[in-house]
Amino acid sequence: MMFDRYGREISGMRISITQKCNLRCLYCHNEGQKKSDSEMSPREIERVADAGKRIGIRKLKVTGGEPLLRNDVVEIVEKVSRHIDEVSMTTNGILLGKYIVALKNAGLDRVNVSLDSLNPETYKYVTGVNNLQQVIEGIKTAAKIMPVKINTVVMKNINENETENMIKFAGENNAVLQLIEIETDKKHANDGFYRKYHHDLQDIEKELKEKALRIEVRRMHHRKKYFLPFNGGEVQVEVVRPMHNSEFCRNCFRIRVTSDGKIKPCLFDSNCVDIAGLIKNNSDDNKLMEAFEKAIYMRKPYW
Numbered sequence: 001m002m003f004d005r006y007g008r009e010i011s012g013m014r015i016s017i018t019q020k021c022n023l024r025c026l027y028c029h030n031e032g033q034k035k036s037d038s039e040m041s042p043r044e045i046e047r048v049a050d051a052g053k054r055i056g057i058r059k060l061k062v063t064g065g066e067p068l069l070r071n072d073v074v075e076i077v078e079k080v081s082r083h084i085d086e087v088s089m090t091t092n093g094i095l096l097g098k099y100i101v102a103l104k105n106a107g108l109d110r111v112n113v114s115l116d117s118l119n120p121e122t123y124k125y126v127t128g129v130n131n132l133q134q135v136i137e138g139i140k141t142a143a144k145i146m147p148v149k150i151n152t153v154v155m156k157n158i159n160e161n162e163t164e165n166m167i168k169f170a171g172e173n174n175a176v177l178q179l180i181e182i183e184t185d186k187k188h189a190n191d192g193f194y195r196k197y198h199h200d201l202q203d204i205e206k207e208l209k210e211k212a213l214r215i216e217v218r219r220m221h222h223r224k225k226y227f228l229p230f231n232g233g234e235v236q237v238e239v240v241r242p243m244h245n246s247e248f249c250r251n252c253f254r255i256r257v258t259s260d261g262k263i264k265p266c267l268f269d270s271n272c273v274d275i276a277g278l279i280k281n282n283s284d285d286n287k288l289m290e291a292f293e294k295a296i297y298m299r300k301p302y303w
Helices: 042-054 073-080 096-106 120-127 132-143 163-172 192-197 202-211 246-250 276-280 285-298
Strands: 012-016 059-063 086-091 110-114 148-154 176-181 214-217 224-230 233-240 254-257 262-264
Touching: 012 042, 042 073, 042 276, 042 285, 059 073, 073 086, 073 096, 096 110, 096 132, 110 132, 120 132, 132 148, 148 163, 163 176, 163 224, 163 233, 202 224, 202 233, 254 285, 262 285, 276 285
Parallel strands: 012 059, 012 254, 059 086, 086 110, 110 148, 148 176, 176 233
Antiparallel strands: 214 224, 224 233, 254 262
16 A cells, blocks of 8 residues: 555545547536547556556546547456456446446446436536436436446536435435535636536535434545435435535545546646556556656645
């Protein structure tokens, strides 16, 4: 295992496998990656996963862009799952129904699906497309064979009143709901876009606390999990509040790798370590490990 200078054990990794996407979400941060058409091959991604295992990575999340737009996505999941204990994916869900069985067979353990509204007009406003029903069907199909989390970015004057409906939908489909605060970097924290759409989740979290049967705290980001009563059982809701949240940063245990082969110590910092040359030229594993060590040393809490 490996620790950064602040005593945080690095146990998770997010690997973006493409910048391509079939949505145009108005809040997208593109995993903090600058525009690039270059993509790592499945074998190169496997080398990254293997290096991750060597430094103690136990959980790996495949992201994008939209990862399901890569026609070799099943091969990628199969390769990384050889090295990592738990492999998950974040997707917009449009192609989920098409791939989910093959992904599970390849080694995918669970999936996060972005869904910001159950209202077709609101969904189209946020994403720019009319594929809501496809996403809903994808979630229902996936939930039958693996754990599902629904990622809902809460936005002022757009979907902040849909929380109850989203909780109900998650409960009906045996999914976990994550209510996510819209985020940006320090430079844009006071600009018009952020002020227009940012919705403080404190009131929502207060209401969840009052209704919860029990509350647990996740190690990652030290965020709370609220277990609410639902149809004789319970539904789990997490609240993700990264903005101006030092506790969130203090309990961040993962690094990121961009689709063009750069290790990114933090979403909002641009101090990347380029490993594209190392993985393309089959450099020895020691050099790759040194690059990860350098990136981990560069990590520091953003907030």
